[in-house]
Amino acid sequence: MTSRRDPTPFLPLTAAAFHVLLALADGPKHGYSILKDVEERTGGDVRLSTGTLYGLIKRFLDDELIVEMSSDDQRRRPYKLTALGRDVAEAEAARLEKMVRAARGVHLLSRTRTS
Amino acid sequence: MTEHGYRWLLRLLPRSFREEFADEMTTVFAEQRRRMQGVRAVLLPWSAFAEIAALSVRLRADYWRHDLRHAVRSLRRQKTFTIAAVATLALALGPMTAVLSLVKGVLLNPLPGAADIDRIVYAWSENPARNRFEFPWSELNFLDHRSRKIGLTAFGAFASTSATIGGDSPQQVEGAWMSEDMFDVLGVRVARGRPFSKEDVQPGAAPTIILSHRFARARFGQADPVGHTLMVDGRPTAVIGVLPEGFEFPASYGNFWQPLVIDPAESTRSQTYLRTMGRLAPGATLETVERQMNVVAEDLQREYPQANAGYRVKLNPASVQLTRNARRIITVVGFAAGAIFLLACTNIASLVLVRTAARQAEFSVRTALGASAARLSRQLIVEHLLLAVLAALAAIGVMEGLRRLLLLGNLMPADQIQRASVGASPVLMLIGLTMITGMTLGWIVSRRAAQSGLAAATQRTATQTRTGTRLRHALVALEVGAAVMLLFAAGLLLQSASRLLATGTGFDADNVITFQVTLPMDRYDGPAKRLRFVEAVVDRLQNVPGVSAAASGAYGPMGSMRATRRFAIVGKPVPPPGSEPIAIDLPASPTYAQVMGLRLLEGRWISEHDRPDSPPVVVISESFARQHFAGERAVGKRLQYYSGSPTAPPAPSPEIVGIVSDVRQFGVAEREAPQMYVPHAQRVWGFSSFFVRAHGDPRSVLASLPAAVHAVDRDRPLERVRTIGELIDNSTADRRALSGLLLVAAVVALLISTIGVYGVTASTTASRRRELAIRAAIGADRRTLVRLVITQAMVAAAAGVVAGLGGALTVSSVLESVLFEVDARDPWTSGLVGLGLLAICLIATYLPARKAVSGSPAVTLNEPA
Numbered sequence: 001m002t003s004r005r006d007p008t009p010f011l012p013l014t015a016a017a018f019h020v021l022l023a024l025a026d027g028p029k030h031g032y033s034i035l036k037d038v039e040e041r042t043g044g045d046v047r048l049s050t051g052t053l054y055g056l057i058k059r060f061l062d063d064e065l066i067v068e069m070s071s072d073d074q075r076r077r078p079y080k081l082t083a084l085g086r087d088v089a090e091a092e093a094a095r096l097e098k099m100v101r102a103a104r105g106v107h108l109l110s111r112t113r114t115s
Numbered sequence: 116m117t118e119h120g121y122r123w124l125l126r127l128l129p130r131s132f133r134e135e136f137a138d139e140m141t142t143v144f145a146e147q148r149r150r151m152q153g154v155r156a157v158l159l160p161w162s163a164f165a166e167i168a169a170l171s172v173r174l175r176a177d178y179w180r181h182d183l184r185h186a187v188r189s190l191r192r193q194k195t196f197t198i199a200a201v202a203t204l205a206l207a208l209g210p211m212t213a214v215l216s217l218v219k220g221v222l223l224n225p226l227p228g229a230a231d232i233d234r235i236v237y238a239w240s241e242n243p244a245r246n247r248f249e250f251p252w253s254e255l256n257f258l259d260h261r262s263r264k265i266g267l268t269a270f271g272a273f274a275s276t277s278a279t280i281g282g283d284s285p286q287q288v289e290g291a292w293m294s295e296d297m298f299d300v301l302g303v304r305v306a307r308g309r310p311f312s313k314e315d316v317q318p319g320a321a322p323t324i325i326l327s328h329r330f331a332r333a334r335f336g337q338a339d340p341v342g343h344t345l346m347v348d349g350r351p352t353a354v355i356g357v358l359p360e361g362f363e364f365p366a367s368y369g370n371f372w373q374p375l376v377i378d379p380a381e382s383t384r385s386q387t388y389l390r391t392m393g394r395l396a397p398g399a400t401l402e403t404v405e406r407q408m409n410v411v412a413e414d415l416q417r418e419y420p421q422a423n424a425g426y427r428v429k430l431n432p433a434s435v436q437l438t439r440n441a442r443r444i445i446t447v448v449g450f451a452a453g454a455i456f457l458l459a460c461t462n463i464a465s466l467v468l469v470r471t472a473a474r475q476a477e478f479s480v481r482t483a484l485g486a487s488a489a490r491l492s493r494q495l496i497v498e499h500l501l502l503a504v505l506a507a508l509a510a511i512g513v514m515e516g517l518r519r520l521l522l523l524g525n526l527m528p529a530d531q532i533q534r535a536s537v538g539a540s541p542v543l544m545l546i547g548l549t550m551i552t553g554m555t556l557g558w559i560v561s562r563r564a565a566q567s568g569l570a571a572a573t574q575r576t577a578t579q580t581r582t583g584t585r586l587r588h589a590l591v592a593l594e595v596g597a598a599v600m601l602l603f604a605a606g607l608l609l610q611s612a613s614r615l616l617a618t619g620t621g622f623d624a625d626n627v628i629t630f631q632v633t634l635p636m637d638r639y640d641g642p643a644k645r646l647r648f649v650e651a652v653v654d655r656l657q658n659v660p661g662v663s664a665a666a667s668g669a670y671g672p673m674g675s676m677r678a679t680r681r682f683a684i685v686g687k688p689v690p691p692p693g694s695e696p697i698a699i700d701l702p703a704s705p706t707y708a709q710v711m712g713l714r715l716l717e718g719r720w721i722s723e724h725d726r727p728d729s730p731p732v733v734v735i736s737e738s739f740a741r742q743h744f745a746g747e748r749a750v751g752k753r754l755q756y757y758s759g760s761p762t763a764p765p766a767p768s769p770e771i772v773g774i775v776s777d778v779r780q781f782g783v784a785e786r787e788a789p790q791m792y793v794p795h796a797q798r799v800w801g802f803s804s805f806f807v808r809a810h811g812d813p814r815s816v817l818a819s820l821p822a823a824v825h826a827v828d829r830d831r832p833l834e835r836v837r838t839i840g841e842l843i844d845n846s847t848a849d850r851r852a853l854s855g856l857l858l859v860a861a862v863v864a865l866l867i868s869t870i871g872v873y874g875v876t877a878s879t880t881a882s883r884r885r886e887l888a889i890r891a892a893i894g895a896d897r898r899t900l901v902r903l904v905i906t907q908a909m910v911a912a913a914a915g916v917v918a919g920l921g922g923a924l925t926v927s928s929v930l931e932s933v934l935f936e937v938d939a940r941d942p943w944t945s946g947l948v949g950l951g952l953l954a955i956c957l958i959a960t961y962l963p964a965r966k967a968v969s970g971s972p973a974v975t976l977n978e979p980a
Binding site for chain 1 (some may be wrong): 132135136138139141142143144146147162163164167169170173174177525
């Protein structure tokens with residue numbers, strides 16, 4: 001097995017960055033579907049602007065968290081998580097979980113919120 | 116907002132980003148917009164703008180950060196280049212900034228604290244017929260001009276003085292007398308207390324004094340000195356004011372000001388010691404005021420023909436007058452800094468060109484990997500900006516060092532140099548210069564990098580090589596030219612300094628120490644009392660262990676004190692008023708000639724029999740005899756002095772009793788002026804100098820001197836204690852330091868240009884190795900090839916020498932004022948410098964040329980290009 005890069009230098013992620021990675025976790029998507037996915041997943045709480053999205057895409061491409069897949073339509077290029085991208089998303093999720101657990105420990109969260 | 120509008124908005128983003136994502140973003144934006152309703156749809160243009168602007172800023176910051184990291188890596192990889200470039204740039208920028216800060220601190224701000232310096236003028240009297248220029252004023256002429264002034268809001272007079280400020284340990288300090296309007300002229304207000312009033316300057320007024328901030332602080336600490344009484348020259352004197360901090364006038368040692376009290380009844384027009392300044396009235400110009408003052412001067416000539424014949428008024432702007440010496444030094448230093456700047460810049464340019472040539476492969480690989488030309492050039496600019504910033508930091512060190520050198524060499528008044536300290540604005544200037552340098556370098560390199568696209572990396576065309584070679588040869592010529600200019604100037608100044616040092620002063624006074632004592636009027640009213648003091652002190656000094664002889668005189672050599680006297684020669688036609696000859700008036704004691712090492716050429720020296728009541732005598736100098744008694748015997752003739760005013764008793768008519776050797780009384784660089792020595796006993800002033808010859812090191816008797824003076828009067832401090840050697844050294848210090856400075860500059864220049872010429876030839880020949888190998892392969896022999904390379908480089912060098920000498924001769928007039936007995940167009944210096952540099956260039960081109968043709972042509976031609 002080739003040694004994988006350590007995901008920790010990329011942490012913590014901003015909410016927008018985390019949601020973009022989540023959107024790509026279940027398969028390649030192009031820009032607009034990422035936006036829609038994020039909006040639906042968060043019930044409209046997080047609405048990314050086009051600029052924010054492509055700023056993130058550019059950075060993820062540079063950092064090799066995602067790659068661009070070949071496509072016939074240059075105006076709708078799909079992007080895919082790399083192994084490193086997946087590791088980063090997982091590490092961030094684990095980090096968030098630890099924080100939630102810590103909050104439970106001091107009874108800041110008495111029950112699981114569903115909203 | 117339409118898609119078209121959005122696309123237009125995307126232009127805010129960096130191009131590379133836009134090229135990659137603009138299409139996609141527009142698609143996404145269009146789909147988003149289609150779904151949007153209500154307020155969000157209305158606000159869409161604004162939110163889109165805000166978001167794109169923010170993204171643009173973020174992306175650009177990212178790019179810069181990335182480029183900077185890249186630049187650091189790149190510079191680190193090429194340590195030798197980085198160090199060479201930073202050092203050269205620092206040497207170029209440091210002196211240049213130092214000069215700029217001197218210009219700003221000294222020339223543009225000559226008198227801190229004075230208001231509207233541009234309206235202040237210095238007024239001098241002059242008498243062209245008598246070859247007197249920038250001469251001080253008599254009290255009465257000053258008063259007349261002041262009462263008839265036109266076009267001046269204020270006209271004041273001042274004179275430097277020193278006073279014993281007492282108490283238990285009396286202290287001799289420098290200060291000035293000034294007329295009550297001087298503060299109006301200067302536009303300065305007292306920080307505490309009050310300025311001088313009309314009453315303060317009346318004869319018999321209670322004595323008052325105003326202190327400088329520094330002196331007040333030293334004497335009174337934090338307490339307010341106004342209202343206190345100080346003992347000044349033995350008289351209780353009221354402190355009435357303190358001037359603002361940092362204001363020092365007439366020089367940096369101005370500690371106090373006392374009112375200039377003029378009693379017209381007692382004053383004469385022949386005693387000239389006042390300097391005057393005026394403030395131009397609104398609308399008046401220096402020229403109009405000068406014309407009007409000369410109308411008054413003509414009236415005064417008619418009214419007082421005996422004292423005023425031939426005199427005129429000359430005005431100088433105060434800003435020019437106060438910085439005249441500094442201006443000269445700054446010009447010379449600026450000239451050197453400019454030449455080094457030029458040199459270093461050409462050197463850097465050729466260094467960078469050579470390096471770019473070596474990096475062509477790197478650029479083409481990166482272009483191939485998708486870096487845009489814009490991106491590449493931005494990275495290069497960042498890289499060179501970083502280089503320039505590093506150089507700026509080093510340059511601050513160079514600048515501070517240079518400032519200290521100026522301070523050390525005593526080239527300019529210390530306060531002026533202090534004012535030019537490394538402050539915010541010189542650093543800003545430095546940063547400006549740096550930015551320009553970095554941008555220019557980066558631009559040059561990126562242009563060349565762009566030229567060498569992907570294609571050029573594998574195959575360089577002949578034209579490009581030729582353009583490159585021509586450019587490099589132009590750089591060689593420039594560099595050699597700048598070096599020639601500097602070396603020429605340094606050569607002249609060195610010659611000047613060595614002539615100066617070789618020129619004797621005429622004194623034989625290596626073991627002599629001198630000091631001055633002031634004899635205030637209150638205790639020493641009348642020549643008899645003063646003479647008693649002087650003779651008693653000389654007597655005591657002679658008995659100090661280690662002292663071989665002691666003498667007295669009115670004033671010592673190499674100082675600012677200079678007394679002259681008008682005379683006529685008895686038995687010769689009386690010269691018309693205004694054109695009487697003058698000579699330096701030097702009261703001296705019977706032992707003075709022996710102590711100072713004057714040689715007696717004819718007759719006798721002053722003796723102890725020349726008493727106040729015995730017949731007046733005078734001993735003249737060689738040049739005096741030559742000038743006024745050519746071909747006749749001077750000893751035995753009589754002079755006739757002029758009396759100060761018509762009411763004064765008739766002036767004495769002394770007999771010439773001897774002739775002594777000439778001395779350079781006022782500095783090595785001054786020409787001999789006719790001198791006349793008169794017995795100190797017959798002419799003793801309110802201050803006196805003493806000259807003590809020791810058996811060995813004059814410093815060894817230093818400690819015993821105060822006791823000898825205090826045994827006679829314990830309240831008299833010793834002033835200006837110096838060995839004659841020190842005084843002579845000081846008088847040549849500025850020229851020596853200046854030539855030292857230029858020598859350093861010239862050595863730096865020589866070094867930079869040798870390295871530059873070598874580097875350029877080396878890289879040029881290296882880039883021609885294939886061509887040379889082909890020539891060798893088809894039968895050219897090595898010596899011909901070496902000659903070919905050398906000839907081409909030497910033609911460039913020779914062009915540089917010619918241009919440099921031409922430039923040097925054009926600007927050599929700036930040097931004229933600081934040269935001593937050296938022609939600013941000296942052909943020997945120019946010839947030597949020119950040939951010397953050509954020789955150095957020959958060596959610098961021969962070595963790389965030989966190396967280029969030394970390999971086997973077959974091997975060279977098989978190397979990858």
